[in-house]
Amino acid sequence: MKGILKLLLALLVIGATALVVFWFARPLDTSFDAVRTTVPNSDYSHFAEIDAVRVHYQEKGRGTPLVLIHGFTSSTYSWKDVFEPLSKNFRVIAVDLKGFGFSGKPDGDYTRRAQAILVTHLLDYLKIERAWLCGNSMGGEIALNLALQNPQRVAGLILIDSSGVSVNGASSVAPSYVSIPIVGRALTAFAMTSDRLVRQGLVKSFYDASKIDEERVASYYRPLRTRGG
DSSP states (O other): OHHHHHHHHHHHHHHHHHHHHHHHHSOSSOOHHHHGGGSTTGGGEEEEEETTEEEEEEEEOOSSEEEEEOOTTOOGGGGTTTHHHHTTTSEEEEEOOTTSTTSOOOSSOOSHHHHHHHHHHHHHHTTOSOEEEEEETHHHHHHHHHHHHOGGGEEEEEEESOOOOOTTOOOOSSOGGGGSTTHHHHHHHHHTSSSHHHHHHHHHHOSSGGGOOHHHHHHHHGGGGSSOO
16 A cells, blocks of 8 residues: 555656646747748837836837737737738727736736736837727727727727626636646646647638648747747
8 A cells, every 4th residue: 555655656756747747848938039921020029018017019100090900819910811901091000918928928917908008108108199090800809998988088999899888897707727726837837748639729710721821820829839828
């Protein structure tokens, strides 16, 4: 009996050690400078410290401010094909939300209400009083939250396949198991050891399969390989 207990204890120690090594072998976050040449529209990328979060955004053009807000698991990459054309008529700002893309990924509040506050404070930082908000999926819900919080800051809403808004709710869009201490993050890390889930998600999301190339897969997968992502 003692021999079995010792064996189980040894296996437990080995497993825990392997998990720690595996976890900390992953980078904390993606280095923008290291991959700058592969980032669409990187010449227009900027970083700002907003509410103690490093926020990455891309800005180009003059005129009416138009803020582009991406969906869940996405980033400014979502807007890569429309960023340049829109900048000919608008002051376009595409933002990486907290926890996404090249923005910081600290622990804390990741609700859509909190993300809306972050975008509002980015507007303050850029000295923009009113803007059009264009949100896709989760980004649409964030745009709606911002409009509810500060209607005077919103000139108009463009909602692309937007999720809805619950005025009284404050839940997170992250899977519930992620909140389990240690276990949640470990399961997520193991699930992201390959880009299979990303490819599957893109196949379900795109009607035109030709859009799912290696560049797109890599751009969506890159932040998910990090501890923060």
